[in-house]
Amino acid sequence: MVLQAQEGRLTTSSVRVLVATAVPAERDAVARAFAGPVDEVRLPGVSLHRTAGRYDLLAAGVGPALAAASTATALTAAALAGAPYGLVVSAGIAGGFPPDAPVGSLVVADEITAADLGAETAEGFLPVTELGFGTVTHRPPPALVRDLTAALDARAGVVLTVSTVTGSAERAALLRARHPRALAEAMEGFGVAEAAAAHGTPVLEIRAVSNPVGPRDRAAWRIGDALAALTEGFAGLAPVLEKWNPHDR
Template sequence: MVLQVQEGLLTTSSLRVLVATAVPAERDAVARAFTSDSRVDVIAAGVGPAAAAAATATALAGTPYDLVVSAGIAGGFQPEAPVGSLVIADEITVADLGAETPDGFVPVTELGFGTVTHRPPSALVRDLAAATGARTGAVLTVSTVTGTAARAKELRARHPRALAEAMEGFGVAEAAAAHGIPVLELRAVSNPVGPRDRTAWRIGDALAALTEGFGKCAPVLESWRQV
């Protein structure tokens, strides 16, 4: 389902934006950031990279967009991305696409095919980070959420710039790339990456931070154009 945001901060002369979240709660949190006359569409694309890629590609096939954003809550690597903070990806990297070997994990690119990283427009990332106060770094896409300290340590060893992990960014980025459209990923941190402790999750706070962050993004998006 596509949620047409009826109340938006973007003017009709602005670029057209597709925001892909995983679940309706995230979709609604993003939608609350916008008021009248919007050119922003927000979809709940489903959980995981495959669902996100399929739903995003379907949406892109029907409407011309200038920018795609993967958005939602995420786990944050501590202490760099504390609970409640915002993260904007300067690289969107899939962390578990490849092969296990006796010497450890090998990404698919080292096997001789595929891609594992998409890079959002650097100037836009910089300007949005300045407007929102978000941290910038790598956001990892995983198909299995990290639940142990050992797994968190392994991911940080392979991706020392990682600030957060989520499950959809790379799928959204693949769909955007297939259509030749730039992509962003913006995440609000709801829990630490590591041992799975539901009592430490702050989903409501993260959703509120997501709404606030998108509200601050709007003026930057109004003035931005992809060269």
């Protein structure tokens, strides 16, 4: 992979990376990390923003189902065109579990876990895997997580995917008890990872913390700061990918 510096930003010349965010504001924050123009590429049902560095940015939608469907569309289109992606990144802002993931920090998932995919029983929650089918966790490439965490001064840990955002201290404590290594909670990572896995493509999840997981106090949210941290995170991604061996899973 050849890196080129343009106006203080980094672009990559050979790797193809699909970045899936939930909403356009997150997609645009990622785009600000890269030099050059952004071109719109329309596909059936989705629209990509293609950077000069050959990063394709997708506002995939909110929630794991829509994120999975949109990501799968982009992955399939690339494969049919004979130019498959080498990496998929789920990215955006998230709630962080205090005190380990404070507001403004970056989190890189070493596990992407569906926190509420399963069944409630008299004995408590059972993940779908304990019911005898499915999966609840995807693991990004360990070497890439390690190097990226060091480069970004980020924290590595479990990022939970939920279909309902936590709004109480009780549920935050319950999730943390089930997942002691959880650092952040978001709504799309597992869906993106499922689509990537179907194509045999490695996946990352990068989250910038905008608020604590727990009671929803919108006045305490720092969305602007989190989006700025997301931009800086992606500015540091390209040099890490230069050294990454895609065959090191």
